[in-house]
Amino acid sequence: MTAVPGTTRPPRTLDDVPGWFPVLDQVLFDWFLDRQEGTGVRGDLLEVGVYLGKSAIFLGRRPREDERYTVCDLFEGDAPDDANKAESTKSYRTLTRRAFEENYLSFHDTLPRVLQGPSSRVPAEVAPGSCRFVHIDASHLYEHVHGDIGAAHDVLLPGGVVVLDDFRSEHTPGVSIAVWEAVLNRGLRPICLSTQKLYGTWGDPGPVQEELLAMARRRGDCRLSVQEAAGHRIVRLKSDGMRAPEFPPARFAPSPVPDGAPASAAPPAGPVRRRGRGRRLAADLVPPVVARAIRSARTGRG
Incomplete structure:
Protein backbone atom coordinates (compact mmCIF):
# COMPACT_ATOMS: atom_id res chain seq x y z
CA MET A 1 0.00 0.00 0.00
CA THR A 2 1.14 3.56 -0.60
CA ALA A 3 2.68 4.92 2.58
CA VAL A 4 1.99 8.33 4.05
CA PRO A 5 5.10 10.48 3.39
CA GLY A 6 7.60 10.12 6.22
CA THR A 7 6.01 6.92 7.56
CA THR A 8 5.69 3.26 6.66
CA ARG A 9 1.93 3.00 7.05
CA PRO A 10 -0.78 3.25 4.39
CA PRO A 11 -3.43 6.01 4.56
CA ARG A 12 -5.95 5.52 7.37
CA THR A 13 -8.06 8.63 6.74
CA LEU A 14 -8.65 10.94 3.81
CA ASP A 15 -6.34 13.48 5.47
CA ASP A 16 -3.50 10.95 5.20
CA VAL A 17 -3.68 10.98 1.40
CA PRO A 18 -1.25 13.57 -0.02
CA GLY A 19 -2.81 16.32 -2.07
CA TRP A 20 -4.72 19.60 -2.03
CA PHE A 21 -8.41 19.42 -1.25
CA ASP A 240 -14.22 30.31 8.93
CA GLY A 241 -13.38 27.21 10.95
CA MET A 242 -15.30 24.70 8.82
CA ARG A 243 -15.05 21.04 9.71
CA ALA A 244 -14.60 18.46 6.98
CA PRO A 245 -17.61 16.33 6.08
CA GLU A 246 -17.56 12.89 7.67
CA PHE A 247 -15.69 10.39 5.52
CA PRO A 248 -15.28 6.67 6.28
CA PRO A 249 -11.76 5.57 7.23
CA ALA A 250 -9.69 3.28 5.05
CA ARG A 251 -11.26 -0.17 4.85
CA PHE A 252 -8.20 -2.02 6.16
CA ALA A 253 -6.81 0.62 8.50
CA PRO A 254 -5.77 -0.41 12.02
CA SER A 255 -7.54 1.14 14.96
CA PRO A 256 -5.71 4.18 16.35
CA VAL A 257 -3.45 3.60 19.35
CA PRO A 258 -4.85 5.21 22.55
CA ASP A 259 -2.93 8.25 23.76
CA GLY A 260 -0.03 7.17 25.96
CA ALA A 261 -0.10 3.54 24.86
CA PRO A 262 3.17 1.99 23.60
CA ALA A 263 3.50 1.49 19.88
CA SER A 264 3.51 -2.28 20.45
CA ALA A 265 -0.09 -1.98 21.60
CA ALA A 266 -1.25 -1.11 18.11
CA PRO A 267 -3.14 -3.94 16.39
CA PRO A 268 -1.61 -5.20 13.15
CA ALA A 269 -2.62 -3.44 9.95
CA GLY A 270 -5.03 -5.19 7.64
CA PRO A 271 -8.26 -7.12 8.16
CA VAL A 272 -8.52 -9.75 10.88
CA ARG A 273 -7.25 -13.05 9.45
CA ARG A 274 -8.82 -16.40 10.29
CA ARG A 275 -7.50 -19.83 9.50
CA GLY A 276 -8.86 -22.31 7.02
CA ARG A 277 -11.79 -21.60 4.73
CA GLY A 278 -12.38 -18.11 6.17
CA ARG A 279 -8.85 -17.06 5.23
CA ARG A 280 -9.22 -18.39 1.69
CA LEU A 281 -12.57 -16.63 1.28
CA ALA A 282 -11.10 -13.32 2.48
CA ALA A 283 -8.26 -13.66 -0.02
CA ASP A 284 -10.78 -14.14 -2.80
CA LEU A 285 -12.77 -11.05 -1.84
CA VAL A 286 -10.14 -8.41 -1.17
CA PRO A 287 -8.71 -6.36 -4.08
CA PRO A 288 -5.59 -7.94 -5.63
CA VAL A 289 -3.35 -5.10 -4.50
CA VAL A 290 -4.40 -5.69 -0.88
CA ALA A 291 -3.90 -9.44 -1.20
CA ARG A 292 -0.35 -8.84 -2.46
CA ALA A 293 0.36 -6.54 0.47
CA ILE A 294 -0.89 -9.17 2.94
CA ARG A 295 1.21 -11.91 1.33
CA SER A 296 4.28 -9.67 1.40
CA ALA A 297 3.75 -8.93 5.11
CA ARG A 298 3.50 -12.64 5.91
CA THR A 299 6.75 -13.48 4.14
CA GLY A 300 8.62 -10.43 5.43
CA ARG A 301 9.01 -8.75 2.03
CA GLY A 302 8.78 -4.92 1.99
Missing part, protein backbone atom coordinates in the same frame (compact mmCIF):
# COMPACT_ATOMS: atom_id res chain seq x y z
CA PRO A 22 -9.42 22.05 1.33
CA VAL A 23 -12.31 21.53 3.70
CA LEU A 24 -14.37 24.28 2.03
CA ASP A 25 -14.18 22.44 -1.30
CA GLN A 26 -15.12 19.16 0.36
CA VAL A 27 -18.21 20.88 1.73
CA LEU A 28 -19.02 22.42 -1.67
CA PHE A 29 -18.52 19.16 -3.59
CA ASP A 30 -20.97 17.45 -1.24
CA TRP A 31 -23.44 20.35 -1.48
CA PHE A 32 -23.48 20.48 -5.29
CA LEU A 33 -23.75 16.70 -5.62
CA ASP A 34 -26.47 16.48 -2.96
CA ARG A 35 -28.39 19.18 -4.78
CA GLN A 36 -28.12 17.34 -8.09
CA GLU A 37 -29.30 14.12 -6.53
CA GLY A 38 -32.10 15.87 -4.67
CA THR A 39 -33.40 17.44 -7.88
CA GLY A 40 -33.20 14.18 -9.82
CA VAL A 41 -30.23 15.08 -12.02
CA ARG A 42 -28.52 11.94 -13.28
CA GLY A 43 -25.23 11.73 -15.11
CA ASP A 44 -21.63 10.57 -14.91
CA LEU A 45 -18.74 12.06 -12.93
CA LEU A 46 -15.34 13.00 -14.36
CA GLU A 47 -12.08 14.11 -12.76
CA VAL A 48 -9.19 15.29 -14.94
CA GLY A 49 -5.93 15.24 -12.97
CA VAL A 50 -5.97 13.04 -9.88
CA TYR A 51 -2.47 13.30 -8.34
CA LEU A 52 -2.50 10.67 -5.54
CA GLY A 53 -6.27 10.46 -5.33
CA LYS A 54 -7.49 12.68 -2.50
CA SER A 55 -10.42 14.34 -4.29
CA ALA A 56 -10.93 11.26 -6.48
CA ILE A 57 -11.42 9.13 -3.37
CA PHE A 58 -13.90 11.72 -2.06
CA LEU A 59 -15.86 11.71 -5.33
CA GLY A 60 -15.75 7.92 -5.52
CA ARG A 61 -18.63 7.67 -3.02
CA ARG A 62 -21.04 9.57 -5.23
CA PRO A 63 -21.79 7.65 -8.45
CA ARG A 64 -25.20 6.04 -8.27
CA GLU A 65 -26.40 2.92 -10.05
CA ASP A 66 -25.93 3.24 -13.82
CA GLU A 67 -23.62 6.26 -13.38
CA ARG A 68 -19.97 6.01 -14.45
CA TYR A 69 -17.01 7.64 -12.73
CA THR A 70 -13.99 8.32 -14.94
CA VAL A 71 -10.61 9.74 -13.96
CA CYS A 72 -7.87 10.86 -16.34
CA ASP A 73 -4.21 11.51 -15.57
CA LEU A 74 -0.86 11.31 -17.31
CA PHE A 75 0.62 9.48 -14.29
CA GLU A 76 4.13 8.36 -15.28
CA GLY A 77 3.26 8.33 -18.99
CA ASP A 78 4.84 10.41 -21.71
CA ALA A 79 3.78 14.05 -21.81
CA PRO A 80 2.34 15.33 -25.10
CA ASP A 81 4.81 18.23 -25.40
CA ASP A 82 8.03 19.56 -23.88
CA ALA A 83 6.30 22.16 -21.70
CA ASN A 84 4.01 19.53 -20.17
CA LYS A 85 6.98 17.19 -19.69
CA ALA A 86 8.88 19.90 -17.80
CA GLU A 87 5.82 20.62 -15.65
CA SER A 88 5.35 16.92 -14.81
CA THR A 89 9.03 16.43 -14.01
CA LYS A 90 9.07 19.44 -11.69
CA SER A 91 5.82 18.92 -9.80
CA TYR A 92 4.78 15.27 -10.12
CA ARG A 93 7.93 13.13 -10.09
CA THR A 94 6.51 10.71 -7.52
CA LEU A 95 3.11 10.29 -9.17
CA THR A 96 2.45 6.80 -10.53
CA ARG A 97 -0.73 5.02 -11.48
CA ARG A 98 0.05 2.28 -8.96
CA ALA A 99 0.30 4.81 -6.11
CA PHE A 100 -3.05 6.33 -7.08
CA GLU A 101 -4.76 2.96 -7.38
CA GLU A 102 -3.43 1.67 -4.07
CA ASN A 103 -4.62 4.80 -2.28
CA TYR A 104 -8.03 4.59 -3.96
CA LEU A 105 -8.48 0.90 -3.13
CA SER A 106 -7.76 1.65 0.52
CA PHE A 107 -11.19 3.32 0.63
CA HIS A 108 -13.21 1.68 -2.17
CA ASP A 109 -13.85 -1.85 -3.39
CA THR A 110 -13.25 -1.11 -7.06
CA LEU A 111 -11.41 1.46 -9.14
CA PRO A 112 -13.12 4.09 -11.26
CA ARG A 113 -12.60 3.94 -14.99
CA VAL A 114 -8.99 5.12 -15.41
CA LEU A 115 -7.77 6.87 -18.55
CA GLN A 116 -3.98 7.02 -18.49
CA GLY A 117 -2.68 9.68 -20.81
CA PRO A 118 -3.07 13.38 -21.59
CA SER A 119 -6.39 15.05 -20.95
CA SER A 120 -6.83 15.38 -24.71
CA ARG A 121 -8.10 11.76 -24.53
CA VAL A 122 -11.27 12.85 -22.79
CA PRO A 123 -13.35 13.95 -25.83
CA ALA A 124 -12.85 10.56 -27.50
CA GLU A 125 -13.49 8.55 -24.34
CA VAL A 126 -16.33 10.38 -22.57
CA ALA A 127 -19.65 10.75 -24.38
CA PRO A 128 -20.96 14.26 -25.11
CA GLY A 129 -23.66 15.41 -22.70
CA SER A 130 -23.08 12.49 -20.31
CA CYS A 131 -21.68 14.14 -17.16
CA ARG A 132 -23.33 16.07 -14.35
CA PHE A 133 -20.11 16.99 -12.51
CA VAL A 134 -16.59 17.58 -13.86
CA HIS A 135 -13.53 18.45 -11.76
CA ILE A 136 -10.48 19.75 -13.66
CA ASP A 137 -7.17 19.80 -11.79
CA ALA A 138 -4.60 18.76 -14.38
CA SER A 139 -2.03 20.79 -16.32
CA HIS A 140 -1.47 24.45 -15.44
CA LEU A 141 -0.48 25.34 -18.99
CA TYR A 142 -2.86 27.67 -20.83
CA GLU A 143 -3.20 25.55 -23.99
CA HIS A 144 -4.08 22.43 -22.01
CA VAL A 145 -6.52 24.16 -19.67
CA HIS A 146 -8.21 25.81 -22.66
CA GLY A 147 -8.72 22.36 -24.15
CA ASP A 148 -9.89 20.87 -20.85
CA ILE A 149 -12.53 23.59 -20.49
CA GLY A 150 -13.74 22.91 -24.02
CA ALA A 151 -13.94 19.19 -23.25
CA ALA A 152 -15.89 19.91 -20.06
CA HIS A 153 -18.38 22.00 -22.03
CA ASP A 154 -18.94 19.14 -24.45
CA VAL A 155 -19.29 16.30 -21.91
CA LEU A 156 -21.50 18.18 -19.43
CA LEU A 157 -25.24 17.74 -19.62
CA PRO A 158 -27.40 20.91 -19.52
CA GLY A 159 -27.00 22.55 -16.14
CA GLY A 160 -24.01 20.38 -15.21
CA VAL A 161 -21.27 21.79 -12.97
CA VAL A 162 -17.59 22.19 -13.79
CA VAL A 163 -15.01 22.86 -11.07
CA LEU A 164 -11.74 24.48 -12.16
CA ASP A 165 -8.80 24.30 -9.78
CA ASP A 166 -5.99 26.85 -9.31
CA PHE A 167 -7.88 29.63 -11.13
CA ARG A 168 -6.15 32.31 -9.03
CA SER A 169 -2.80 30.95 -7.79
CA GLU A 170 0.24 33.09 -8.50
CA HIS A 171 2.13 30.11 -9.97
CA THR A 172 -0.68 29.21 -12.42
CA PRO A 173 -1.27 32.25 -14.67
CA GLY A 174 -2.12 29.95 -17.58
CA VAL A 175 -5.09 28.59 -15.65
CA SER A 176 -6.27 32.07 -14.70
CA ILE A 177 -6.16 33.28 -18.30
CA ALA A 178 -7.97 30.20 -19.64
CA VAL A 179 -10.67 30.33 -16.96
CA TRP A 180 -11.52 34.02 -17.23
CA GLU A 181 -11.33 33.82 -21.02
CA ALA A 182 -13.98 31.10 -20.82
CA VAL A 183 -16.12 33.36 -18.63
CA LEU A 184 -15.78 36.37 -20.92
CA ASN A 185 -15.81 34.69 -24.35
CA ARG A 186 -16.93 31.05 -24.14
CA GLY A 187 -20.20 31.23 -22.22
CA LEU A 188 -19.02 29.85 -18.86
CA ARG A 189 -21.09 31.30 -16.00
CA PRO A 190 -19.51 31.41 -12.53
CA ILE A 191 -21.61 30.00 -9.71
CA CYS A 192 -19.14 30.63 -6.90
CA LEU A 193 -15.47 30.92 -6.02
CA SER A 194 -13.68 29.16 -3.19
CA THR A 195 -10.13 29.98 -2.20
CA GLN A 196 -8.69 28.01 -5.12
CA LYS A 197 -11.55 26.69 -7.27
CA LEU A 198 -14.13 28.25 -9.59
CA TYR A 199 -17.49 26.45 -9.79
CA GLY A 200 -19.33 27.19 -13.01
CA THR A 201 -21.97 26.11 -15.50
CA TRP A 202 -23.00 26.77 -19.07
CA GLY A 203 -26.58 26.90 -17.85
CA ASP A 204 -28.38 29.50 -15.74
CA PRO A 205 -26.45 29.97 -12.47
CA GLY A 206 -29.22 32.02 -10.81
CA PRO A 207 -31.29 29.30 -9.10
CA VAL A 208 -28.30 27.37 -7.77
CA GLN A 209 -26.68 30.61 -6.57
CA GLU A 210 -29.79 31.53 -4.59
CA GLU A 211 -29.80 28.13 -2.86
CA LEU A 212 -26.07 28.35 -2.24
CA LEU A 213 -26.38 31.83 -0.71
CA ALA A 214 -29.16 30.60 1.57
CA MET A 215 -27.01 27.66 2.69
CA ALA A 216 -23.96 29.84 3.34
CA ARG A 217 -25.98 32.41 5.32
CA ARG A 218 -27.33 29.68 7.59
CA ARG A 219 -23.83 28.49 8.47
CA GLY A 220 -21.78 30.13 11.17
CA ASP A 221 -18.48 28.91 9.71
CA CYS A 222 -18.60 30.44 6.22
CA ARG A 223 -17.64 33.95 5.16
CA LEU A 224 -19.59 35.26 2.19
CA SER A 225 -19.34 38.15 -0.26
CA VAL A 226 -21.14 38.95 -3.50
CA GLN A 227 -19.78 41.15 -6.28
CA GLU A 228 -20.74 42.07 -9.83
CA ALA A 229 -18.16 41.92 -12.61
CA ALA A 230 -18.64 42.10 -16.40
CA GLY A 231 -22.31 41.20 -16.06
CA HIS A 232 -21.67 38.22 -13.78
CA ARG A 233 -22.69 37.81 -10.15
CA ILE A 234 -19.61 36.54 -8.32
CA VAL A 235 -20.27 34.68 -5.08
CA ARG A 236 -17.13 34.27 -2.94
CA LEU A 237 -16.99 31.78 -0.08
CA LYS A 238 -14.32 31.31 2.55
CA SER A 239 -14.04 28.88 5.43
